Amino acid sequence: MHILAFLIRRAIQAVIVMFVISLIGFSIQGNLGDPLRELVGQSVSEAERQLLRDELGLNDPFFAQYARFMGNALQGDLGTSYFFKRPALDVILGKFPATFELVLGATVIFLAVSIPAGIYCAINRTSWFARIIMTGSIVGISVPVFLTAIFLQWIFAVELGWLPSSGRGDTITLPWGWDTGLLTIDGLAHLILPSIALSSIMLPLFIRLIRAEMMETMGTDYVRFARAKGLSTRRVRYVHAFRNTLLPVVTVGGLMIGTLIAYTILTETVFQWPGMGFMFLEAINRVDTPLIIAYIIMVGLIFVVVNTVVDFVYTLINPMVKLPGAKS
Amino acid sequence: MITWRSLFKKFLSDPVALCSGIVLLILVFMAALAPFIAPQNPYDLMQIDIMDSELPPSWHDEGEARFPLGTDEQGRGILSTIMYGTGISLLIGIGAVIVQAILGVTLGLIAGYKGGWIDAFLMRLADIQMSLSTLMIAIIVLAIFSATFDANVYADYAIFMLILIIGIAEWPKYARTVRSSVLGEKNKEYVDAARVIGLPARKVMWKHILPNTLTPVLVISTIQVAEAIMTEAALSFLGLGMPVDKPSLGSLIRSGYELIFSGSWWITFYPAMVLIALILALNLLGDWMRDVLNPKLRRGED
Amino acid sequence: MAMLEVRDLHVAFPRGKRDWIEALRGVNLTLEKGERLGVVGESGAGKSMLAFAILNLIAEPGRISQGSISFEGTNLLELSDRQIRDIRGNRISMIFQDPMVTLNPVLTIGVQMIETLQAHRKISKREAHKLCVDKLKMVAIPSAETRMDAYPHELSGGLRQRVVIAIALLTDPELIIADEPTTALDVTIQAEIMALILKLCRENDVALILITHDLGVVAEVTERLMIMYAGKCVETGKTREIIDGPSHPYTGGLLKALPQNAGRGRKLYQIPGSMPPITNLPSGCAYHPRCEFATDRCKGGAPELVNGVACYTPLKQAEVQS
Numbered sequence: 001m002h003i004l005a006f007l008i009r010r011a012i013q014a015v016i017v018m019f020v021i022s023l024i025g026f027s028i029q030g031n032l033g034d035p036l037r038e039l040v041g042q043s044v045s046e047a048e049r050q051l052l053r054d055e056l057g058l059n060d061p062f063f064a065q066y067a068r069f070m071g072n073a074l075q076g077d078l079g080t081s082y083f084f085k086r087p088a089l090d091v092i093l094g095k096f097p098a099t100f101e102l103v104l105g106a107t108v109i110f111l112a113v114s115i116p117a118g119i120y121c122a123i124n125r126t127s128w129f130a131r132i133i134m135t136g137s138i139v140g141i142s143v144p145v146f147l148t149a150i151f152l153q154w155i156f157a158v159e160l161g162w163l164p165s166s167g168r169g170d171t172i173t174l175p176w177g178w179d180t181g182l183l184t185i186d187g188l189a190h191l192i193l194p195s196i197a198l199s200s201i202m203l204p205l206f207i208r209l210i211r212a213e214m215m216e217t218m219g220t221d222y223v224r225f226a227r228a229k230g231l232s233t234r235r236v237r238y239v240h241a242f243r244n245t246l247l248p249v250v251t252v253g254g255l256m257i258g259t260l261i262a263y264t265i266l267t268e269t270v271f272q273w274p275g276m277g278f279m280f281l282e283a284i285n286r287v288d289t290p291l292i293i294a295y296i297i298m299v300g301l302i303f304v305v306v307n308t309v310v311d312f313v314y315t316l317i318n319p320m321v322k323l324p325g326a327k328s
Numbered sequence: 329m330i331t332w333r334s335l336f337k338k339f340l341s342d343p344v345a346l347c348s349g350i351v352l353l354i355l356v357f358m359a360a361l362a363p364f365i366a367p368q369n370p371y372d373l374m375q376i377d378i379m380d381s382e383l384p385p386s387w388h389d390e391g392e393a394r395f396p397l398g399t400d401e402q403g404r405g406i407l408s409t410i411m412y413g414t415g416i417s418l419l420i421g422i423g424a425v426i427v428q429a430i431l432g433v434t435l436g437l438i439a440g441y442k443g444g445w446i447d448a449f450l451m452r453l454a455d456i457q458m459s460l461s462t463l464m465i466a467i468i469v470l471a472i473f474s475a476t477f478d479a480n481v482y483a484d485y486a487i488f489m490l491i492l493i494i495g496i497a498e499w500p501k502y503a504r505t506v507r508s509s510v511l512g513e514k515n516k517e518y519v520d521a522a523r524v525i526g527l528p529a530r531k532v533m534w535k536h537i538l539p540n541t542l543t544p545v546l547v548i549s550t551i552q553v554a555e556a557i558m559t560e561a562a563l564s565f566l567g568l569g570m571p572v573d574k575p576s577l578g579s580l581i582r583s584g585y586e587l588i589f590s591g592s593w594w595i596t597f598y599p600a601m602v603l604i605a606l607i608l609a610l611n612l613l614g615d616w617m618r619d620v621l622n623p624k625l626r627r628g629e630d
Numbered sequence: 631m632a633m634l635e636v637r638d639l640h641v642a643f644p645r646g647k648r649d650w651i652e653a654l655r656g657v658n659l660t661l662e663k664g665e666r667l668g669v670v671g672e673s674g675a676g677k678s679m680l681a682f683a684i685l686n687l688i689a690e691p692g693r694i695s696q697g698s699i700s701f702e703g704t705n706l707l708e709l710s711d712r713q714i715r716d717i718r719g720n721r722i723s724m725i726f727q728d729p730m731v732t733l734n735p736v737l738t739i740g741v742q743m744i745e746t747l748q749a750h751r752k753i754s755k756r757e758a759h760k761l762c763v764d765k766l767k768m769v770a771i772p773s774a775e776t777r778m779d780a781y782p783h784e785l786s787g788g789l790r791q792r793v794v795i796a797i798a799l800l801t802d803p804e805l806i807i808a809d810e811p812t813t814a815l816d817v818t819i820q821a822e823i824m825a826l827i828l829k830l831c832r833e834n835d836v837a838l839i840l841i842t843h844d845l846g847v848v849a850e851v852t853e854r855l856m857i858m859y860a861g862k863c864v865e866t867g868k869t870r871e872i873i874d875g876p877s878h879p880y881t882g883g884l885l886k887a888l889p890q891n892a893g894r895g896r897k898l899y900q901i902p903g904s905m906p907p908i909t910n911l912p913s914g915c916a917y918h919p920r921c922e923f924a925t926d927r928c929k930g931g932a933p934e935l936v937n938g939v940a941c942y943t944p945l946k947q948a949e950v951q952s
Contacts, residue, residue, distance in 0.1 A: 258461030
């Protein structure tokens with residue numbers, strides 16, 4: 001029952017958010033560049049232009065155009081990319097796997113490093129290694145993502161030549177049309193530097209967060225009681241203290257989705273990673289309006305979905321919170 | 329309450345804070361005095377010679393003493409562009425934070441003092457905006473802006489747009505900080521007393537609550553400047569911020585980074601180092617200030 | 631030989647680089663099998679410190695700087711981590727002050743009980759589950775079976791403290807240390823919980839160290855008393871004797887401050903001043919600034935514990951003189 005109420009609430013929220021985004025997207029369409037010029041070029045006479053405008057419905061009133069836009073959007077038609085001459089949705093869905101795998105790579109690195117490092121620093125507060133990590137983390141926070149990306153590229157790709165400098169490398173197309181770079185050695189090699197770059201600011205931020213939260217839970221009465229019960233140090237730390245540390249970490253993680261998507265644009269630009277972010281910047285430079293709109297709508301959608309998942313995970317790991325909307 | 333004198337004493341006795349302060353001071357002076365002390369004016373076309381392009385730093389064989397840190401592809405001295413660029417980065421960073429602070433403090437005071445649905449609405453809005461992230465909002469707004477306007481028009485207004493967008497997008501940080509300290513102060517006796525003797529709500533807010541919320545505002549401001557500079561750099565790097573002929577540190581890196589592949593590393597490297605030094609100094613200073621002034625505030629939360 | 635013997639226990643916390651502050655300043659304590667001892671004092675006297683020190687659970691950066699704690703002949707301070715874990719929660723259990731924060735909010739009652747059993751016994755999950763339900767029934771928790779799957783926040787404070795007591799009893803310990811087990815509870819439930827602890831200790835022949843600031847409670851539950859002030863024991867002896875005729879002026883003050891001793895319509899007595907913080911102790915006897923019988927001798931040197939009282943001007947003599 002709770003889950004149903006939660007899902008309905010979430011669905012309503014999602015509809016509202018998507019409505020606002022579609023409105024933004026649509027008003028861009030009306031004002032950004034001249035779709036006619038993109039379609040037919042400069043050589044067409046003014047009379048012919050007017051005719052084409054009527055034909056395309058560009059002279060209709062705002063709401064008629066918006067209704068048509070929404071109707072098309074709901075059927076998966078977000079317009080045709082001026083540059084690719086293909087449906088914008090197809091173009092963006094074709095770029096999605098690259099971005100997804102980049103985020104996946106960054107997440108793996110980031111979880112594998114920040115959790116152990118954060119816990120280590122909380123437990124061995126005064127050790128020299130913890131101090132190095134903490135000092136390193138504030139330096140890490142201060143280096144913009146694109147600089148980390150540039151430096152990584154410069155050192156490991158250009159100077160040392162250990163890893164490829166740009167692109168995705170060899171990919172394999174899976175049966176459902178998903179291009180993956182995870183199944184080839186070349187693809188994995190191409191993934192390493194962009195993934196590290198993408199995780200580079202989240203990493204120190206989360207090391208600091210996990211450390212602070214872990215230190216707080218280690219000082220709580222229930223952890224002390226767990227020790228007084230004679231439990232092993234391992235169980236006290238990882239079952240009693242760490243599970244409570246996870247709660248704020250998941251919350252903050254949810255708040256970082258927007259930042260993470262923005263960082264994919266930066267990372268993809270530096271490594272010319274053929275994902276959605278790189279495509280978006282190119283679309284801006286080419287004033288490829290349908291593609292710009294498609295990207296904004298896609299980001300909105302990802303945002304809504306991920307936020308829902310994060311909320312859901314939070315309620316799973318925190319028994320004190322019933323699903324939002326079903327508070328006791 | 330900590331006095332300015334004791335704060336200054338603590339500052340002098342903390343080596344990390346002192347070093348950050350000195351680095352910051354040097355960078356600010358360098359930027360402010362750029363027109364007088366920079367070797368060239370990189371924006372004066374008369375002083376630029378395309379024949380000087382991509383010269384390495386002066387200690388290299390092909391380097392020239394006129395350009396201590398080398399030149400970029402247009403023949404501008406890197407040292408000079410850095411000095412001017414730092415100024416633009418600082419200007420946008422500080423400008424944006426002033427906008428943030430004015431907006432955030434006002435809305436935070438209103439939310440905290442009035443409570444009720446205004447508070448609920450503002451905080452919900454803050455939540456949504458925070459999770460969308462400043463950088464993402466700025467990228468989308470600037471993308472639309474730059475695609476709508478002609479490049480020349482865009483170049484003229486870029487600096488104001490950046491200050492405004494980064495300023496508006498980050499108001500929730502201030503609003504939340506101020507709101508929580510207002511809620512803390514609200515129920516104290518002096519506010520009640522002011523209300524009892526009939527002072528109007530607005531006067532009470534500004535006169536009594538504001539001074540008490542200044543400490544946390546001061547603490548987050550330093551770190552906010554660092555973040556604003558970082559956001560601006562990222563936007564300029566993507567080509568959505570400052571144009572190449574009026575470069576901030578971010579645009580300098582943008583114009584140089586592809587030349588790394590051909591070996592001209594200095595065009596990117598030196599501006600990048602100055603950018604990192606600037607952000608790091610501000611972050612360290614902010615951290616120090618938070619520890620000294622308000623040990624309860626923690627980064628990563630609120 | 632006594633079951634528990636604490637000798638000259640010192641606990642210290644660092645202040646600055648090389649400066650240490652003592653929170654416990656030489657405490658002695660003996661406890662026989664099945665005996666119930668009350669440790670009484672104001673907050674900050676070091677009562678809880680003593681409790682945690684016995685299980686070697688002093689929070690970093692504090693540490694036991696001196697003394698010995700022998701339990702059934704072994705010095706607990708010389709045990710390895712693993713060895714002391716075998717004693718904690720197994721042979722010596724603890725009941726904490728505030729049941730609202732003692733249980734882990736993200737784990738079910740069942741998990742928190744079973745893990746305790748499994749830490750000390752080779753036992754299957756099913757058997758452990760059954761034993762836990764039995765103990766929950768023993769502490770009179772209604773519908774014990776279903777409570778095993780409940781999370782702490784689903785139970786009231788009183789029920790949670792019963793769960794904590796059940797956990798303390800799980801492994802049939804020889805000693806339970808209860809640190810103000812009723813202070814955080816509603817007044818109406820306090821007596822119930824205290825009676826439960828007393829009953830269970832009696833029935834199972836478990837020794838009890840009851841830490842409290844309430845002399846009224848210890849009078850009903852304990853056989854012997856130890857009065858603490860500023861990290862030291864100032865008076866110790868049979869509960870009855872101390873309550874009927876306290877020797878230390880501080881104990882006298884505490885007794886006088888009890889509401890039931892204040893006669894109808896008369897103002898409640900209060901010991902003047904407050905206990906000094908351990909960071910700033912006065913010279914001599916730490917109680918002398920608040921003591922109406924203090925002499926110059928009290929300011930000069932700290933009295934040793936002789937015949938159960940650490941005072942140069944014990945009450946019986948002082949009263950005889952006055």
